[in-house]
Amino acid sequence: MTLSDDVLGRARVVDTDDLKAYYAKLGKFQAGALWTVANDIEPWYPQPKSVPTLWSYRELRPLVLEALGLVSGDDAGRRVVMLVNPGRKDISASVGLLYSGLQVMGPGESMTAHRHQAAALRFVLEGQGAWTVVDGQKLKVGPRDFAITPNWTWHEHGNEGSDEPVIWQDGLDIPLVNAHDAGFYEVHPDLYQKQGEVVNSSLLTYGHGQLRPYGYEAWDKRYSPLFAYPWERTYQALLDVAAASDGSPYDGIILEYSNPLTGGSVMPTMSAHLQMLRPGEATKAHRHTGSVMYTVAKGSGHSVIAGKRFDWNEGDVFCVPSWAWHEHANGSVTDDAVLFSYNDFPVIRSLAFWREEAYPDNNGHQTVE
Amino acid sequence: MTLSDDVLGRARVVDTDDLKAYYAKLGKFQAGALWTVANDIEPWYPQPKSVPTLWSYRELRPLVLEALGLVSGDDAGRRVVMLVNPGRKDISASVGLLYSGLQVMGPGESMTAHRHQAAALRFVLEGQGAWTVVDGQKLKVGPRDFAITPNWTWHEHGNEGSDEPVIWQDGLDIPLVNAHDAGFYEVHPDLYQKQGEVVNSSLLTYGHGQLRPYGYEAWDKRYSPLFAYPWERTYQALLDVAAASDGSPYDGIILEYSNPLTGGSVMPTMSAHLQMLRPGEATKAHRHTGSVMYTVAKGSGHSVIAGKRFDWNEGDVFCVPSWAWHEHANGSVTDDAVLFSYNDFPVIRSLAFWREEAYPDNNGHQTVE
Amino acid sequence: MTLSDDVLGRARVVDTDDLKAYYAKLGKFQAGALWTVANDIEPWYPQPKSVPTLWSYRELRPLVLEALGLVSGDDAGRRVVMLVNPGRKDISASVGLLYSGLQVMGPGESMTAHRHQAAALRFVLEGQGAWTVVDGQKLKVGPRDFAITPNWTWHEHGNEGSDEPVIWQDGLDIPLVNAHDAGFYEVHPDLYQKQGEVVNSSLLTYGHGQLRPYGYEAWDKRYSPLFAYPWERTYQALLDVAAASDGSPYDGIILEYSNPLTGGSVMPTMSAHLQMLRPGEATKAHRHTGSVMYTVAKGSGHSVIAGKRFDWNEGDVFCVPSWAWHEHANGSVTDDAVLFSYNDFPVIRSLAFWREEAYPDNNGHQTVE
């Protein structure tokens, strides 16, 4: 948008020598003149430092596997290749205040337990042996399953497979926590938790989200009691919804993983979705506040983000910064494509920062640079 | 409880002739003396007029079917045999302020559409051809499926089977609505609604309760957007929960049909549950405010209510009035038994009237009279 | 409304001898035919048994004072003249499921402490010595002050004046509690409570409702922590609002006593209002579900309820049953008139029964019969 700052209502002071001397005096008392920064700190519209970026799974996978031989889990803490936005290296973010990484665990490995203020989520990319223990509950997760590890829950994980590595994607709100000076961390005093008897107990108890079990009133946490959302059920749900609804013009058939006890987001700081683009589908563009990380769960296609085209295949990860126009297109006319994503929308909505606009021209499709 | 009213703190006035003359004067001005009724209107504990009652399906089924030949659907409005509590004939209630009936529809029949302030729910007992249209959505329901028809939704129903009748149980809050002087009723101007294209659309869209679909923010109703809860999914959920949890000492493995958008009850005035008693299970007794209607969905057994034993089989309906001790026992040591129930707990909780107590003696089991 | 039941969509069965025999058979099994009662239990619109009634303070006051000499507080429990709606003597209600009475206490008297499921509220009519202790908090209240005694709080009260009696109006939801089979009652084991040091402590702590004090997070009750709302502050608030707003076309300048911690009603079952009719003001008529009891706090005027005119003066009490048209008029062209009222709207709204309509004719004014 070509909005000028040289209008009444913006700061238009021309610095003189007297003013500069004045600024120096202010500086001695930990003060400054607002008009020297006002236009920058109150922009006409969002000016994220993050830029649209795609991380190619084909390119990164070998590097991720290479890490297996370079560091041990016990030395690294977690053996993770971080996805760093070129504009946000300063805070190790992937986009906005969200962090993401690809974690690899070799057969038989297990990582020690810890907990921290930052919330985490997992989307499994490959491997059949992945497990995690969250606050004593053991969860076994396979490819395309989604799991959560909320704020301050004890968690450890590993790979109980015997021959293949596990690679999963981590999503955490670490930069958000740090921006708010709220980070805490503890190593589990016993390094590993005692586990409950029943594997995937929350999936058994809460997995049928439209039925709530005895004892739910005792749940006083701000996050979902359901820790795992298997691919099979969510993919079937996409098919069911597609049979009954047209979905979103911007996202195709899209479902949010939700907290069955509240109907809300899985966690207070991050929500996650799974969306299906039908064969040949090309969604219309929109933009909104809030940042999003996408992972290609199935199929191939492309997205246009802020006018730039990004082609993607399974395993690829790409980001959409706040207020960037974006639209998605399935590259196949026979098969569906499915994107997993997570975002900071719960924060944006809590703070009353949400805005959304439909792309106004060209029937909703951006012109690709 | 043997609590005497002849104590300080209760009304203990002995009426004299002067007092009776005084009462007569009060009567002329639409007034009365509180102490003449205080102990009755402020009892030590609830004194429901409803009594524990069992309605035998074996006995009522022939009478229900007989109605097919006695009245037409168009003349009756709805062809229903009401279940009337001996203590509440005055308000046609089954227990407390809840109403229930057994509705029968012959092959090919359909009932006209209407709407009313009272909310309704259905539990199908027999027949494969049952359908209902609720606010334009056609739902096909079979035996043991649960469906809702909330307050003021247009609804009509019928039996599209060709050879067998449909019998389903209706549950409505008609007495509640009338107690609150809030009844409204309208016949659909066209007698029959236009139907949406997709049958059971809400089941497709919302049936996976832990995943919420695009467009949910537009749902502004006080009731669940999911109108049907099929037996297969709910029964499977009972088995899943049983694998991960001990359940309730009073109810075995018990699930509440819930609103996937809020995690709460399906409607503001009635909630409903499905519970499984494992082979040989005999639950402990408790009591609570709130009234409950039970229907035997599967198996056989007995319940002890206020010290009286009621044996039940599939299709039987029985009630538990407010504050009555109750416990349930599965009569089989090999098969599970399943009870459907609905109640007025959402009202009781909204009004802050909820109380609950465990039976204190004999390891939680009442002595049967 | 002249709506006929002889239309398709209503029950129109003509009873034959066969049908009557059938009904007798049903009766043996605690059953009945819905179509024999359907039109009555599902009316076109509310059919309250309550009728608009006015209780004259001029007529009742001598009778209330007479009670002082007829019964002792200890024998009566509470020395109260109940206001009984001619249509609801069966449940001792004043209107709908609301109860009201005029309580009188002589100088130096005190009533023992008890608690019950029913919630109570007080509006003081005369006397300077009134006090009550609610859950240990002593409150001193004077004429036109409003106080609450929520569900299950211990409460006792008395008159510490030396020469004049106290008369106050009680409002309770006793009929509501009984309709829901939820009544409990306890006499205080010590008959009188230990009192906190600070009189009117909640008024000091919470009385400035737009400022919340340290410790508020510990308040976990469903009712307001503010137990007394003095006339002076509420009347001043009416004047302030009148300076900034036109108010309601149906109620003039109207304020609801609210819970400062939630902004909602003072209690889950009853809310209360104070409204001012400006000099010469005659409001438009409307109707709504929910029942209301009005008390004239100041001035004189009249109301038209369901087409009938009721003239009122200070101290008079009158009721508006559910769905009855009503409008109010100040009889003075120089002075304002103020009405106190309480109602069951929180229940009606919780149960999603609320409806409201403006009177459509004659510029909003009913024709008086």
Place this chain on the structure above:
Amino acid sequence: MTLSDDVLGRARVVDTDDLKAYYAKLGKFQAGALWTVANDIEPWYPQPKSVPTLWSYRELRPLVLEALGLVSGDDAGRRVVMLVNPGRKDISASVGLLYSGLQVMGPGESMTAHRHQAAALRFVLEGQGAWTVVDGQKLKVGPRDFAITPNWTWHEHGNEGSDEPVIWQDGLDIPLVNAHDAGFYEVHPDLYQKQGEVVNSSLLTYGHGQLRPYGYEAWDKRYSPLFAYPWERTYQALLDVAAASDGSPYDGIILEYSNPLTGGSVMPTMSAHLQMLRPGEATKAHRHTGSVMYTVAKGSGHSVIAGKRFDWNEGDVFCVPSWAWHEHANGSVTDDAVLFSYNDFPVIRSLAFWREEAYPDNNGHQTVE
């Protein structure tokens, strides 16, 4: 806290040449190794860049007044001396993600209207002529009055006094908005708003927070409808609460300015308090997540923040960063002292980041460095 990172559960990788080459390869694909930053981005406890700072009114006031002659309101936009935390010059924050400034307006001046995503609040320090128009409502505010200008409300302000300047303190969440890439800004198309007739209308309508007026259901904003909280009422409330309660061991008698329609914080991103330290009172120390800006409204004393003593007088502003120990002491044994403060607690609580600890030693008092 002396917690070492050289333990199992933290990242303890020693970089070799091979690893450095690996890191370089990762960098080519916008990736990095988590273990190289893990201990920094997941600290044991919060590591704010902000430092405890005091801005002296005596020192800054002349500089603030000097600005009157250096820039015009129309050129500056707003003529404000910002209070900049030495550790956060990068984002122009006073502490954490909160901004503050001292704004000065000469007699007769007025600033143009604009709106922005950032929320603002005002605490008036001096001058009788201050006014602001927020979404059309004109508010006149005097010394120690608190006012809000929520997210996206149109606002302009000025000084209608004839001889003295107005100096007020601005508090905004600008750094928070920018951290979340959510900033929007608009200049009012007419530069100045049309004003409603009644000055301070929201104070008249909502100022008695325990009474809610007709029309409240229409209020659908996330912020308080009450835009001004005058000193007199709030100070009287402090005295009232002090008469009935001991207050907080950490804050003395403390009240939160609240939203009368919800009982919650005035805005979704910032809350504000007024607290009174009684003569001779020295509070105990505690620490919590969340950042706070304090302004001395009345009296003098000192605070100990992270072991450092800060003496303060009226008009001084000081900050407490997240997780810093802090305690306050009134310097007078005869007069009370009053502190105004605002903070980001609503954000911290929304994101489930809240923590709090009492200082464990020395009876709750830090040792001053």
